[in-house]
Amino acid sequence: MARDLSSLFDPRSVAVVGASDDPAKYGHAVAAQALRAPGRRPVHLVNRRGGTVLGRAAAPSLTALGEPVDLVVVSVPGPGFEAAVDEALACGAKAIVAITAGFAEAGPEGLARQRAVAARVRAAGAVLVGPNCLGIADNTTELYLASDRFAPGGVALLSQSGNLALELQLRGAPHGLGFSRFVSLGNQADVTLVDLVADCARHEPTTAIAVYAEDFGDGRAFAAAAAAAGKPVVLLTAGRGSASARSARSHTGALTTSADVVAAACRDAGVVPVRTPREMTVALAALSSGARGRGRRTAVFTDGGGHGAIAADAAEDAGLEVPELGGPLRDRLRTVLWDQSSVANPVDLAGMGERRPLSYADTVGELLAAEEVDAVLMTGYFGGYAAAGGGLGGGPAGGSVLAEGETRAAKEIVSHLAGTAKPLVVQSMYPHSPSCRVLAEAGVPVFSATEDAARALAALAVRPAPAGGVPALPEPAAPLRDPGYHGVRALLASGGVPFPPAYEVTDEGELLEAAAEFDGPYVLKALHLPHKSDAGGVALALPDRAALLAAYREMRERLGAPAYSVEAMAGLADGVELIVGVRRDPRFGPVALVGFGGVLTETLHDVAFALAPVTAARAEALLRGLRGAALLDGVRGRPALDVAAAAAVIERVTTVAAAHPEIAELEVNPLLVRPDGALALDARAVLTAPADAPKA
Structure with missing residues (x-):
């Protein structure tokens, strides 16, 4: 449900707590800006010593004003912050802008204080921007509660950096760019980036939304809000070059970085990603033209x-x-x-x-x-x-x-x-x-x-969000209890993913019993190895039971794995191997990877990303966008492959992964796509907890 932020952007009255004549204090700059439009609404200055500030009478407290105040800016040292917030709420404040620092950014104790203050604000039916922010401004309502002036225009600027906001203002001036609103996000203890994007989408004078974010909070909710905005959203973020947390056990983890995740979210939400303040200015200048490619x-x-x-x-x-x-x-x-x-x-x-x-x-x-x-x-x-x-x-x-x-x-x-x-x-x-x-x-x-x-x-040329917008997450399914190879296969098979017949064995007797269930050729896999092929733990095209038994004895002697899988050998002729993986990102939730797979997955690095679950139509578009997509349509006399079948399997794999929040990574590699369908040949999962759970 959309939050009502009218008291934040168009309050009936304003008070600046911590207003000061000292130019070195932030309360001086905010108070000076607030007084730029004294005719629009009452502006009260509060300083605990009373007297005058900027030539205006200053009250020693909010209570001393003797009247309710709609919006209160709190710019006081940390020890007095909670008392100032409580007094503001007691005086009827519906919105608080918390400039004071020393909360979540200062460690666990500060985070606990921040959460307690935010809870009191919400319980009072008010909203809080910050703490640790640099103020807000709304040129359309003559609300000036930041240290800098912003030229009027159509861009709403939501930023976690005050200096970057100033740079964007300076860069935008030669292009005639101006701003409808500015909000310094701060720690987002209550009012979040998602709330602000949704509100700016409803704000008629705003024609584009510019975001600089270091912490998305709920990244998927941000993507959904941006997709639903109906206005251009331009995103500048930091940390593109650092790889996200990953598990070395998975190709998906090894191939996915935080930059890939953000880029996938931008594509799915129709957001324009930029790398620098200059690029953001360029994009906003172009988007202000009204033309679209x-x-x-x-x-x-x-x-x-x-x-x-x-x-x-x-x-x-x-x-x-x-x-x-x-x-x-x-x-x-x-x-x-x-x-x-x-x-x-x-x-x-x-x-x-x-x-x-x-x-x-x-x-x-x-x-x-x-x-x-x-x-x-x-x-x-x-x-x-x-x-x-x-x-x-x-x-x-x-x-x-x-x-x-x-x-x-x-x-x-x-x-x-x-x-x-x-x-x-x-x-x-x-x-x-x-x-x-x-x-x-x-x-x-x-x-x-x-x-x-x-x-x-x-x-x-950035496309709008695809039909349906950012995919919704399915209801959580019963947790996966067996993250071993056959447990993962069973989970995926229950979701409609096709596999060749397979049996887990631990000795020669079980091996021969399994081989009797179907004719060769056979595949033998050593289980509980991270990369079975690299370790020599996979034997393919074993023609008969004798060859299967010999391979088992050799592999057991060399690797000592406790269990093995005996499988029917799939026909590889005219087929191409793909990879389908899903990794759960802490900000954006499950993110899918599709591309060319098999043993050369990390070498080829021909993959594409999208927020999961991925529909079959979206999956086919991702496959068609790969560098090697021509292979799917047949080359050098080879027949065209059943891309629709592969896309259907991708939808099923990503849907299963999205329904299991306990799975950190789920991967099918290879997924064999042939002219007559698609077949999963291997699967693995990594659980988020417990850390010592057995893994395929």
């Missing part, structure tokens, strides 16, 4: 070969495609360009712009109208003619005629854009020239750096 097929348009080549590389580095243009489109381009122009992609004017500036507009119009083009990246000198004519320097001598022509071309480009939803992004050597200003004022993102222009287009 239908896909990643990008036409690069330039007036110089060097710029075109660099831009094509930058586009592909950003995850876009720069395909060769089709014959009919190339023919249409030749009708508006001269003979020496290149029309393959990149499209190069090759000097025609100086002869006829409107050729820029004609070319952009043809590219935007082409069905095979999803977006256009224009790069190079455009803007230079108007820069020279406008006295900015750098353009050809006597450029006034060219300047006028270029400005007309800019206006013509704007008219072409009016008839399409496709995005155009521009990189210019003269981004502040009059003609580039024409484009920028019409909403076209203009950048000086090629890589920024490419990254902007990539942000516009």
